Amino acid sequence: MKFKLFCFFGCFVFLIGVKVTDANEKEVWKDLLANKSNCVTWLSLTMKIDVSAGGRSLPSQEQKLEALGTVIAKDGLTVLSLTSIDPKSKIMSRLRTSSASVQVNYTEVLILKPDGTEIPAKVLLKDEDLDLAFVLPIDTKNSSFPVFCSVSSNPTNLDVLDEVVTMSKLGKNLYRQSTLRKGWVNALISKPRKYLVIENSSPGNPVFDREGDWLGVAVYKMERGQPSSLVTLPAEDILEIAQQVRSRIK
Numbered sequence: 001m002k003f004k005l006f007c008f009f010g011c012f013v014f015l016i017g018v019k020v021t022d023a024n025e026k027e028v029w030k031d032l033l034a035n036k037s038n039c040v041t042w043l044s045l046t047m048k049i050d051v052s053a054g055g056r057s058l059p060s061q062e063q064k065l066e067a068l069g070t071v072i073a074k075d076g077l078t079v080l081s082l083t084s085i086d087p088k089s090k091i092m093s094r095l096r097t098s099s100a101s102v103q104v105n106y107t108e109v110l111i112l113k114p115d116g117t118e119i120p121a122k123v124l125l126k127d128e129d130l131d132l133a134f135v136l137p138i139d140t141k142n143s144s145f146p147v148f149c150s151v152s153s154n155p156t157n158l159d160v161l162d163e164v165v166t167m168s169k170l171g172k173n174l175y176r177q178s179t180l181r182k183g184w185v186n187a188l189i190s191k192p193r194k195y196l197v198i199e200n201s202s203p204g205n206p207v208f209d210r211e212g213d214w215l216g217v218a219v220y221k222m223e224r225g226q227p228s229s230l231v232t233l234p235a236e237d238i239l240e241i242a243q244q245v246r247s248r249i250k
Contacts, residue, residue: 037178053100081203152213196232
């Protein structure tokens with residue numbers, strides 16, 4: 001009888017602990033959505049696309065699209081999944097010839113702020129290997145982005161099956177409302193490059209852990225110039241590349 005009571009009490013304490021943990025995570029994530037949602041932004045890009053194949057040049061085409069990015073600095077430096085703003089890989093897969101050439105030149109880049117302001121910007125870097133693109137406002141002195149993603153000074157250790165959230169925004173038809181999607185860690189890849197395999201994430205969106213700390217941004221793992229699996233590139237790697245980008249433009 002005593003053993004049964006002990007088991008019952010142990011299970012009761014465990015369930016209470018789980019409920020408290022879940023409640024704490026929910027409050028952290030609700031606070032994250034309320035205070036950090038503007039670190040995700042829509043961008044509008046207009047581009048000119050030139051394609052040549054088999055010694056022939058096709059007529060130039062103009063394309064306009066919108067994509068989500070993650071703001072990582074106060075001056076508005078934003079990181080995106082290159083695949084979401086550059087149709088090169090899609091065009092190359094249709095042409096099916098290694099001799100083809102696709103040139104994408106951006107004629108207009110705008111960062112769309114929540115108040116409706118359109119901030120003229122430029123594409124600083126396109127990294128096809130890591131599926132990264134960096135965009136910066138043209139006038140950084142008069143462009144302020146007080147909400148941005150930064151790395152925690154005391155990060156928590158992440159493990160497989162840990163719950164996380166991906167922050168995003170809905171499209172124009174749904175008033176660009178901010179969203180959070182709960183997911184979990186499926187795998188931790190350490191070599192040859194660190195990646196997190198996160199369930200329920202989207203390209204260009206930031207991922208946060210149960211403490212509300214920024215983990216990274218979802219991008220595609222590229223294989224032979226084509227997107228394969230969706231992964232999350234760690235925040236530290238993104239900031240390191242961003243620093244290299246800044247050093248080139250000084």
